[in-house]
Amino acid sequence: xxxxxxxxxxxxxxxxxxxxxxxxxxxxxxxxxxxxxxxxxxxxxxxxxxxxxxxxxxxxxxxxxxxxxxxxxxxxxxxxxxxxxxxxxxxxxxxxxxxxxxxxxxxxxxxxxxxxxxxxxxxxxxxxxxxxxxxxxxxxxxxxxxxxxxxxxxxxxxxxxxxxxxxxxxxxxxxxxxxxxxxxxxxxxxxxxxxxxxxxxxxxxxxxxxxxxxxxxxxxxxxxxxxxxxxxxxxxxxxxxxxxxxxxxxxxxxxxxxxxxxxxxxxxxxxxxxxxxxxxxxxxxxxxxxxxxxxxxxxxxxxxxxxxxxxxxxxxxxxxxxxxxxxxxxxxxxxxxxxxxxxxxxxxxxxxxxxxxxxxxxxxxxxxxxxxxxxxxxxxxxxxxxxxx
Amino acid sequence: xxxxxxxxxxxxxxxxxxxxxxxxxxxxxxxxxxxxxxxxxxxxxxxxxxxxxxxxxxxxxxxxxxxxxxxxxxxxxxxxxxxxxxxxxxxxxxxxxxxxxxxxxxxxxxxxxxxxxxxxxxx
Numbered sequence: 001x002x003x004x005x006x007x008x009x010x011x012x013x014x015x016x017x018x019x020x021x022x023x024x025x026x027x028x029x030x031x032x033x034x035x036x037x038x039x040x041x042x043x044x045x046x047x048x049x050x051x052x053x054x055x056x057x058x059x060x061x062x063x064x065x066x067x068x069x070x071x072x073x074x075x076x077x078x079x080x081x082x083x084x085x086x087x088x089x090x091x092x093x094x095x096x097x098x099x100x101x102x103x104x105x106x107x108x109x110x111x112x113x114x115x116x117x118x119x120x121x122x123x124x125x126x127x128x129x130x131x132x133x134x135x136x137x138x139x140x141x142x143x144x145x146x147x148x149x150x151x152x153x154x155x156x157x158x159x160x161x162x163x164x165x166x167x168x169x170x171x172x173x174x175x176x177x178x179x180x181x182x183x184x185x186x187x188x189x190x191x192x193x194x195x196x197x198x199x200x201x202x203x204x205x206x207x208x209x210x211x212x213x214x215x216x217x218x219x220x221x222x223x224x225x226x227x228x229x230x231x232x233x234x235x236x237x238x239x240x241x242x243x244x245x246x247x248x249x250x251x252x253x254x255x256x257x258x259x260x261x262x263x264x265x266x267x268x269x270x271x272x273x274x275x276x277x278x279x280x281x282x283x284x285x286x287x288x289x290x291x292x293x294x295x296x297x298x299x300x301x302x303x304x305x306x307x308x309x310x311x312x313x314x315x316x317x318x319x320x321x322x323x324x325x326x327x328x329x330x331x332x333x334x335x336x337x338x339x340x341x342x343x344x345x346x347x348x349x350x351x352x353x354x355x356x357x358x359x360x361x362x363x364x365x366x367x368x369x370x371x372x373x374x375x376x377x378x379x380x381x382x383x384x385x386x387x388x389x
Numbered sequence: 390x391x392x393x394x395x396x397x398x399x400x401x402x403x404x405x406x407x408x409x410x411x412x413x414x415x416x417x418x419x420x421x422x423x424x425x426x427x428x429x430x431x432x433x434x435x436x437x438x439x440x441x442x443x444x445x446x447x448x449x450x451x452x453x454x455x456x457x458x459x460x461x462x463x464x465x466x467x468x469x470x471x472x473x474x475x476x477x478x479x480x481x482x483x484x485x486x487x488x489x490x491x492x493x494x495x496x497x498x499x500x501x502x503x504x505x506x507x508x509x510x511x512x
Contacts, residue, residue, distance in 0.1 A: 001397045001398045001399060001412050001416050001444065001451050001452065001453050001454065040448070041421065041448075044421045044422060045421050045422065045446070045447040045448055046421065046422040046447050049447070247421075247447065247448045248447075251447055316424075316425050316469070316470075316472070317425050317427065317445070318424065318425055318445050318450070320449075320450060339447060339448070340424040340425070340445070340446075340447045342422075342447060347424075347425075369427070369443065
């Protein structure tokens with residue numbers, strides 16, 4: 001038997017997050033991921049997945065790329081400062097960042113000159129007056145160095161990048177996350193989905209945001225490395241909270257219909273075919289002033305050749321990344337993420353198909369190990385989102 | 390009845406010239422919850438080391454290799470509907486297939502229970 005057993009990859013060059021010892025003590029099985037040694041599972045992917053949907057799961061996502069982008073021109077204040085820093089980042093992303101209210105976070109995509117997706121990221125306008133010339137940005141771990149190089153090159157002399165990936169980024173996700181976390185951060189229960197606020201825990205300054213990557217209600221907390229272990233230990237001592245590894249993180253986000261950069265999104269895909277056109281707000285569509293505007297505007301008007309869809313394998317065999325999608329013996333698409341969804345208790349997948357086959361209910365064949373298996377195009381997500389809007 | 394083990398965590402229990410093949414308790418624990426098993430059909434022939442079955446957990450798909458050469462007489466049909474048998478009873482009811490050995494001498498190259506136990510302890 002192969003796979004999943006032992007990993008021959010050298011761990012010498014891998015980094016560790018501030019919570020490494022905490023994961024090992026909790027029984028985490030550590031694997032290389034995005035340049036870090038990360039826990040892939042604790043008690044088991046399925047149990048961790050189901051626990052998160054029912055209670056609260058604690059994830060270490062410190063491998064990701066939290067950072068701050070700050071205007072070099074310190075003469076501006078308030079809305080003027082925000083408008084100036086937003087105008088800079090809007091050179092690289094097609095979302096309306098200028099229109100963000102204080103505390104508001106927004107998902108967007110980093111585009112190349114052709115309109116292809118270099119990363120998906122969340123941009124937040126901070127609340128404090130002194131941070132109106134700053135944006136809090138979280139990019140993906142696997143591409144953070146190239147994203148940051150692009151920021152520094154594009155904004156040279158105009159804005160300063162401050163990396164925050166020496167800190168700890170924790171996610172507490174699940175329906176009981178709010179009741180757990182309000183004991184540590186009173187007032188966090190008043191945040192709405194995609195809102196973020198500076199809060200203090202034992203005089204430690206933290207960023208607390210109500211969002212996540214599971215489809216559940218929950219929070220992400222940016223905290224300095226040194227106090228992070230104490231916070232994680234206390235959260236894990238709560239009987240409603242269990243540690244969750246990367247395995248369940250992947251099955252949770254797939255059921256929730258959320259993209260994994262590098263699989264479901266890559267530089268050849270534009271936001272329209274990725275079914276992320278909603279990240280481009282009206283004001284930006286009208287101006288069409290973003291990178292790749294020619295391709296994206298055309299796709300918005302005429303539709304794209306391919307479209308990202310949900311796919312349900314109708315037999316028991318999971319159809320994983322790379323599985324070809326066929327109709328009448330001809331290739332019509334490919335699965336970009338696929339596996340087993342513990343909550344739906346069936347295989348689930350997403351991928352790209354020709355746009356005229358993207359209608360839910362369309363019958364397709366999934367070529368699993370050379371054999372056609374019955375599948376069906378379906379709407380995303382597979383499990384209803386439980387966001388606190 | 391002789392039970393032998395491979396370094397890839399398959400077991401084979403031999404009775405006469407027919408062996409029953411599955412994955413070990415160690416392998417099942419490492420995989421976690423098994424959600425799908427593809428067993429070989431009766432009549433298919435394999436050489437030692439060939440991919441003969443697939444076992445899938447929530448996480449990943451893994452190949453299962455033929456521990457010996459021979460012809461499959463029967464796949465475990467129960468696993469199609471109840472793949473969780475592999476976790477519940479990996480070295481019993483969760484067997485994958487029965488194979489008619491073409492060269493019983495190949496068994497000599499496999500580990501016995503004691504050797505496999507110390508092999509796993511070294512991982």
